[in-house]
Amino acid sequence: MERDWDLSEVTDGKLYSSSDLAKIGCNDCKGCSACCRNMEQSIILDPYDVYRLTIEGMISINELLATSVELCVVEGFILPVLKMQKNSNACYYLNQEGRCSIHKYRPGICRMFPLGRIYENGTFQYFLQIHECKAENKTKVKIKQWLDTPDCKHYEAFISDWHYFVKEYQNQAMNGKLQGEVLKERNMQLLSIFYLTPYTEQEDFYSQYEERKQLFLS
Numbered sequence: 477m478e479r480d481w482d483l484s485e486v487t488d489g490k491l492y493s494s495s496d497l498a499k500i501g502c503n504d505c506k507g508c509s510a511c512c513r514n515m516e517q518s519i520i521l522d523p524y525d526v527y528r529l530t531i532e533g534m535i536s537i538n539e540l541l542a543t544s545v546e547l548c549v550v551e552g553f554i555l556p557v558l559k560m561q562k563n564s565n566a567c568y569y570l571n572q573e574g575r576c577s578i579h580k581y582r583p584g585i586c587r588m589f590p591l592g593r594i595y596e597n598g599t600f601q602y603f604l605q606i607h608e609c610k611a612e613n614k615t616k617v618k619i620k621q622w623l624d625t626p627d628c629k630h631y632e633a634f635i636s637d638w639h640y641f642v643k644e645y646q647n648q649a650m651n652g653k654l655q656g657e658v659l660k661e662r663n664m665q666l667l668s669i670f671y672l673t674p675y676t677e678q679e680d681f682y683s684q685y686e687e688r689k690q691l692f693l694s
């Protein structure tokens with residue numbers, strides 16, 4: 477999110493980098509699954525999430541869209557988000573034991589929780605949402621380790637790039653510079669290029685992302 481709110485209300489007032497320690501260790505959640513329920517449409521998927529789900533998890537994009545993912549308007553642009561189940565209001569991937577059945581390749585927002593990101597000046601920092609995770613006696617963990625994502629430097633560069641890239645189009649949609657059929661077409665191109673076209677495991681994600689970005693901009 478962009479900084480247009482008072483950090484002191486929901487955070488410990490600090491901003492963190494991935495090299496910092498933060499009080500986020502929740503002792504393996506111990507039967508709690510609160511952050512996998514009632515999340516509404518807040519778990520927005522980025523292309524790396526879809527890469528991991530489809531390549532590492534071997535769940536096709538069609539299967540994702542038929543089961544666990546829905547398309548939602550996020551600040552004027554349609555993006556894929558994790559869907560909560562109608563009856564239980566739980567994530568599709570929360571199993572009977574209250575654990576994530578796709579833990580190894582769960583989306584980045586799930587990996588980060590209860591941290592959030594605040595974007596400013598072309599980059600971002602992390603903040604700790606102090607009211608979100610109710611686990612007691614939390615331990616300090618290095619954020620890089622908490623994210624549990626290979627090549628953190630490259631990953632964070634992608635996260636920042638993707639945020640500002642999409643934000644540009646969201647802003648254009650929100651202020652009316654993009655509208656009607658043109659908006660629809662641009663949005664469909666974005667979904668098709670970054671989400672619906674299958675990724676390959678023969679090439680690393682970041683190269684494929686750059687190639688797709690060039691294609692979208694051409």
Ligand code: SF4
Pocket residue numbers: 502504505506508509510511512589590608609610611
């Ligand atoms: S709310 Fe905290 S303790 Fe509960 S599942 Fe989420 S991270 Fe774990």
Ligand code: SF4
Pocket residue numbers: 511512513519558567568569570571575576577578579582583586
């Ligand atoms: S993907 Fe896993 S961690 Fe994320 S909300 Fe669903 S069950 Fe929870």
